Amino acid sequence: MNRLAKIVKRTMSIVLCVFVLLAVITYFYLKLPQFGAIPEEARLETVxxxxxxxxGQFRNLIEKPTISEGYSILGELWKTLFKKYPRREPSTTIPSVKTNLKTIPVSSNVLIWFGHSSFFLQVDSVKILVDPVFSGKASPLPWSVTAYKGTDKYTGDDMPEIDYMLLSHDHYDHLDYETAKALQPKVKHVICGLGASAHYERWGYSPQQLIEKDWYEKVDVKPDFSIYTDNTHHGTGRGFIQNQSLWLSFLIHSPSMTIYYSGDGGYTERFKLVAQKFPEIDWAIMECGQYDKAWQSVHELPEEVAQATIELHAKNLLPVHHSKFTLGKHPWDEPLKEITRLSQGKAYRLVTPMIGESVNLNDSTQSFQQWWKNIN
Incomplete structure (x- = not known):
């Protein structure tokens, strides 16, 4: 019995040591710069x-459980770890083109999509960069969520001088440490949610570059050109402490057009309210991908994207949040196939450019290939 007790005691000591070691490693790992920072002192008081x-945290307008009824966190974790889902990643290189952003005529109104939710806009001579992620990963663990072959066509060096860089929220697939560091000398202003500028300040951005906003505020860019912040139903966090910065959607209202970017978030009544405030939306850039009925409250399903676009009364729909990273369980090309099917006969025009393809925001006749076809 004494021998058994010694074995149990030794085993418990080893387990405890391993636990303490892992806790220490985790503690110091979370201190690495890519995890950013949470608001403190004066910034926290503003928050x-x-x-x-x-x-102690930001809240959605209507509280909903992240996990849908009939599902469980443990059940979804088990599925993620042990269940196989077909075609979650493409078997070959994603097609793309390389547009030189630095030589685009200043008079052109264009959009360049970089895969997932990263895109460049030039509207009425103002250069805007949204949620740029160019490091090839969407996780603090380099091997866990990596970009598909062919999707890392652009780097920070390819970007021109940026007037406004917009951040919808601080999850790793939207806020990338390496990209943010590389772009700092090129960015005049960052517009982000309350609390999120703590990340940028830790990464070397000056207070003069940073503009924090709550929902329903605006930034005046120049006469008759404003960028409005609006709500969405989502969350934030780059470590164990969650929702210390605010998640946003954006409405870009220029003299020549109005562009809505949904950011990430589940379906709510907000689209109808946005349409009431801005009845002439030319472009809706909508999250459409990395969804699951298990977490439907925080990511829209394709049918909800189509419905939201109708409620916005948008003339054009450009779906994003797909074709670069695997974060959901669906086939990698399902978002494009589904939104194409659901958009048939709708009042809006569906636009599906390849990565890097120049979209002329003034040309309603420009056509785009269904480039995802014949890719397994």
């Missing part, structure tokens, strides 16, 4: 003044 910050 606390927002009516959307309650009981």
């Amino acid at each position: 606390k003044k927002s009516k959307h910050y309650q009981n």
